[in-house]
Amino acid sequence: MREPHVATGPSLAVEVAGMRLQNPVLSASGCFGWGEEYARFWDLRRMGALVGKAVTPHARPGNPDVRIAETPAGMLNAIGLQNPGPAAFRETILPRVHSLGIPIWVNVSANSVQEYVDLCGMLSAEPGVSAIELNLSCPNVGRGRAEFCVAPDAVAETVSACRPVCRCPLIPKLSPNTTDIAALARAAESAGADAVSLINTLVGMAIDVDRRRPVLGNRTGGLSGPAVKPVALRMVYEVVGAVSIPVIGIGGIACWRDALEFLMAGATAVQVGTANFFNPMAIPEILDGLETWLRRNEIADVREIIGAARLEK
Amino acid sequence: MREPHVATGPSLAVEVAGMRLQNPVLSASGCFGWGEEYARFWDLRRMGALVGKAVTPHARPGNPDVRIAETPAGMLNAIGLQNPGPAAFRETILPRVHSLGIPIWVNVSANSVQEYVDLCGMLSAEPGVSAIELNLSCPNVGRGRAEFCVAPDAVAETVSACRPVCRCPLIPKLSPNTTDIAALARAAESAGADAVSLINTLVGMAIDVDRRRPVLGNRTGGLSGPAVKPVALRMVYEVVGAVSIPVIGIGGIACWRDALEFLMAGATAVQVGTANFFNPMAIPEILDGLETWLRRNEIADVREIIGAARLEK
């Protein structure tokens, strides 16, 4: 009975919060624009879902430069959530990406519970929006970090308030700049989250020793890329053990082996961020690599390896 | 009046908690043995101080393998505080390192406040011990992390209890696996710490996709090396702004530019850890580089550049 599978190829489909995704490889918010740029390199219809750049309650011009800095196997960014705001998003961007025919997750970022609720209300029922990712963690804009990522009760409050108004799956995205990521995830779950995604960036800094000042205009920025992968993987492993909703793994995924590590840690799907920047073909190459690996290991369904590296005590 | 300085070379000396160090470049605990290994590469009398491997209340065999894993621009370790215990340390190791003629800082690690107090009592008055570094952060041994690194009040309690019995400067070493590093540092300061050192390792993980299990025997390990430098630098910058005791910067320092970044962020001295592993000449090369840079920039005293990149609002 294995033959037919091998002939048709392994199944890469997964289910997240009631949504069927044709495969578990998604883009990470803020690292893929709204897809247009990468559509010039490969056929976006191959990806599991497209997670777009954060939308905030009002248009934001973003931070003054310098916005990015390279670090060992990573990068810092302090883009400052540049985006045209929800109205422009709905009218000009969404119709365009909707026409791609792939699931679209909208990442929303705000400074108060009410703003999050408003954004969910405004965007979650729009045609083309498959899920809302609640960015509870942006470290580059004022009080964002202190307010929404630190305390489990703040996470719970935001998620509970959004849940009733959100007409599609609600997926809080957690910050790694915390003592206890599992507590945040549990708070999100009990407040009604349909899944959680993690990690957002670690707060970091670089100093320009020639100019004797921080490299970034914003002083600090968010660290991402391969450098953070071990921290992200550990947090995903911890959170998978702490909640029973699906976990989306993010952080430093650059090749199919990395994606496999997260799936084996128990992530139901993964998001690819910074890797798109240094390799525009990152997502399709990861998909090819996963498929080849499954085939070579005679695994008919990717779901068989989700959590495969978990050692239960 | 500049000429004499240039002729004699810039001064690299700094003062930490009443101790004069001939220069601000130290080894990081657990990354330099007790110096013997690196004495076969260069003259240890060049370094500012030697911070040795953690001493625990009782001898520890360490963790079963695998103990280390390479990650992008970093490494994970789960050594498990292998050490011969305080008695053997005092009798066989300390006399040997004392004879080197450089300041020795002893790093101590324990599982209860009482054990920390006992270790300080046992070791802080030994001839040859210049300072005690309280390792409040080892992530690889049971409850260590939860107990001592998370809560400011736990840090305060441990430091207050040790302070009266500690006969030399007491330097808590802080964990980065926390929401608010500045709060930990303030707690340490108000409890009587003479300085703080940071960061210890970030908790991370790697999975061996071929064997479908975590690479490390201990599952998780501590992430160190260049990958963590941006996080370490940000935390040092934050802590320098939050306390008035000296801050020792640690994390990913691999070359003189890295060391300079930490000094400019406000660290009074730095420790070099993982870099020793991939370059046994790391410390002397950093010293040479700092000196050359100071000379080239006509700076007579390294203390002039401490905090030089701090933008006060």
Added chain:
Amino acid sequence: MIPILEAEVLDHYEVAPEHFVLTLDAPPIAEQARPGQFVMLRALDAWDPLLPRAFSVFHADSEGGTLSVLYRVVGRGTGRLRGHEPGMYVRAWGPLGNQFRLPEGERVVLVGGGVGVPPLVFWAERLAALAVPMEIVALIGAQRGELLVGLEQLKRARVTFRCATDDGSAGHRGYVTDLLPRTLEGKRATVYACGPMPMLRAVARITEATETPTELALEAPMACGVGACLGCTIPRRGGGYARVCSDGPVFPARDVDWSLMP
């Protein structure tokens, strides 16, 4: 679609101290490349340095399928690039960004400093090859005479050029922009400039006063090079930010908000 390929290094030689010309076998990129555009290059298989680096197209031979860039070894990215001997491969994608627009007026003035010269040489070559004859003057600056690059190519394209060096070791002693006001006298000109930011600022100041149409090829720290990361922005006159990689790298000088530039 934007070509992305593992391109073989065909040639790699030093043109001036620490300045190298790297030629790649990259037919699809070479065919599409236009003056002002750039390519992203990255060593295969290592995550440090992590990000690709942008290099202006210095020469594109669509028949031979080769693409050349001229770069200076500055830091770790270019240091790593320099280690690529012929026969080795780099990942390359492009061409990216917009291109120089055709000139207005009777005279074209190119102002290049340091490694800002390469895109202007490519532009000069393409302009010189046009059916419409036009007067092209290039002002080329560098720190020292031995660091002046692209002169041979300009000669071959029969483009008049004048040089400036900081130490006076070749041409005018001083800034290349010192030569600009006099060059603009007389005929109506269009200026194209690429080089360090202080040079571009000076060019913009001079040509704004003379109302000379001016296009600047800018640089900014980049992560993606394709418009996705929003990392490479510059302040736009009138508000907001423009991406150097995809709204540029070529901008009319008047579109830049110089008061907010670093």
Added chain:
Amino acid sequence: MIPILEAEVLDHYEVAPEHFVLTLDAPPIAEQARPGQFVMLRALDAWDPLLPRAFSVFHADSEGGTLSVLYRVVGRGTGRLRGHEPGMYVRAWGPLGNQFRLPEGERVVLVGGGVGVPPLVFWAERLAALAVPMEIVALIGAQRGELLVGLEQLKRARVTFRCATDDGSAGHRGYVTDLLPRTLEGKRATVYACGPMPMLRAVARITEATETPTELALEAPMACGVGACLGCTIPRRGGGYARVCSDGPVFPARDVDWSLMP
């Protein structure tokens, strides 16, 4: 003092599919290197891959000042190493670790698998050059015939050898350890082995039964290679851990606690 230097690559060639011999100009290391010892090698100036890699000394020519290692391209560390052409430099330090001790008995049996062969070849050469004549037999294993390495050197040193391959494409079909019991018959022998852990475990089991003195050159993931990180430990019989890099890499087989080995 332990020499550490930026060593020029003198020669770098393929000896078998994916197997390379790298020869460095490293006089101080070559002079001190003894069979069983290893060197740490690292590409200059990149933090990924971060850690140096250990390689057994395959050949050391103290007169010519050259040092050779034989390696197989397995992952990113060795992949990066392979990119080093003659004229390029690597950072090298060593020799590190202990060495094989002189044999007891009348016969020396070397058991090598895969890239465990290089240190045994070096040992065979040095033993064969001793004034005391002795019988040396090498048992060399690999997956396929074309992956058997070091045979030429063994021939040149006039060392008798037998081969085993997994697929029978050369010599015995099966494990190299299948050949060991018969080789141990008769004279008193000392066994030296290096190769994959299952092979070493089998060697230890066989020679423990026959009470044959046995030395194993072990491998373990290493960070520092010099004894400082405590990352490379193996469980010691009787309790505790030993560092492969500095208490080894050569251990008497009976000193290893096999019940705790992975």
